[in-house]
Amino acid sequence: MKTTATLKKPIDLSFLKPKFLKEGGLKNSLFTIASILVFLGVWHLGATWLFNIEADRKIQKALTEQGTEAALKMEECIASGAVKCKPNTLPTPNQVLAGFNTLWLDHKVISADKKAFAQKTAKVNASREAKGLSPIAYTGRPSFVDQIGTSIKTVLAGVLLALLLAVPAGIVLGLSTRLKSSLNWIIQVFKPVSPVVWLLLVFMIVKTAISNADMDKSFIISFISVGLCSMWATLVNTSVGVSSVEKDYLNVASVLQLSTFKKVFKVILPASLPMIFTGLRITVSVAWMVLIAIELLAQSPGLGSFVWEEFQNGANDSNAKIIVAMFVIGFIGFALDRIMMYLQNAMSFK
Incomplete structure (x- = not known):
């Protein structure tokens, strides 16, 4: 009887490997860790160098104005780490x-x-709400985490406003070449306007249009300014996406005798979603960047206001808190961009 040797195919267990071990992931992770360590090392050396420069300057100033004894005392004070004479640098x-x-x-x-x-005012607020009155609100200063939440709430409201304004306008402009060419000047003129100007314009309108003292005008001014500053990328991309829909899709819609409303929502809008989300991703990034400047200028609660207050405070740890805020702003901006990239990939047709 003739036997044949059978070669069995080895079982592929590569899926069990952690992601960072696949396709050079471990090497990339090591390079990332090394770059972080180098960054921290350069940062520490630079901060130490600036500290020494400022310390020498303070000692020299004491020597020039008060003499050798004062300079020695200043040197000892700096060496001891006392807050009163510690150089306030990076x-x-x-x-x-x-x-x-x-x-x-x-x-x-x-x-x-x-x-x-909340525990002390629970009964009072319950009776006030039963009478139709607004509850007694906590009026203490917000914490850093509270200000982070305020900034995120403001930027989300601004992006939502930008979406509501830019997508319908982009669809209308994309459907009509004549309308697009006649109104293109509005986009080109207002797109490069500074957040400062938008803030002042919105402030003029809101302070006149809203007279209710219970409404949070600073929040309204901030999110409207953010929306107007950041809407233009979504507007342009929506217009381009709508105008570049394949003619075959439009011909099929015409054969099926779809109404304009159904044509937009069943054919044009789905085909334009990748371009719309590309513009929306840019809008979110711009909104987060201009938000900090707007909060700083409007003095509304948030990270921008926190940074400005710490800068004016001038306390010994104010610079450290400003750097903390800088990293938080960067990480939140990165997270928002990753979320939008995920949504953009999910909406892309492959």
Whole structure:
């Protein structure tokens, strides 16, 4: 009887490997870690160098104005790390970490105060709500985490406003070449306008149009300014996406005798979604960037206001807190961009 040797195919277990071990992932991870360490090292050396420059300047100033004894005392004071004479320059990574811990502890204290206030006013607020009156609100200062939440709420409201304004306008302009060419000047003129100008314009309108003292005017001014500043990328991309829909799709819609409303929502809009989300991704990035400047100028609660207050405060750890805010702003912006990229990929037809 003739036998034949059978070669069995080995079982593929590559799917069990962690993602960072596949396709050079481990090497890329090591390079990323190394780049972070180099960044922290350069940062520490640069901060130390600036600290020494400022320390020498303070010692030299004491020597020039008060003499040798005062200069020696200043040198000893700086060496001891005393707050009263410590140079206030770029903080080191350790100082920024300490600033983060301070902000987190401050948030815990404020959260406890809010909880205690809510417990004390629970009965009073319940009776006020039963009478149709607004409840007594907590009026203490917001924590750093509270200001992060305010900024995220403002930017989401601004992006929603930009979406509601830009997508319908982009569809209308994309459907009519004549209308697009006649109104193109509006986009070209208002697109490069600075957030400062938009803020002032919105402030003029809102302060006159809204007279209700209970409404949060600073929030309204901030999110409208953000929406007007950031809507233009979505408007342009929607217009381009609608105008570039394949003619075959439009011919099929005509054969099926679809109404204009159905043609837009069943043919044109689905075909334009990838371009719309590309513009929306740019809009979100622009909205987050201009939000910080708008909050800083409008003095509305949020990260921009926090940075400005710490800059004016001039406390010994203010610079460290500003750097903490810078990293938080960057990480939130990165997270928003990743979310929009995921949505954009999900809406892309492949």
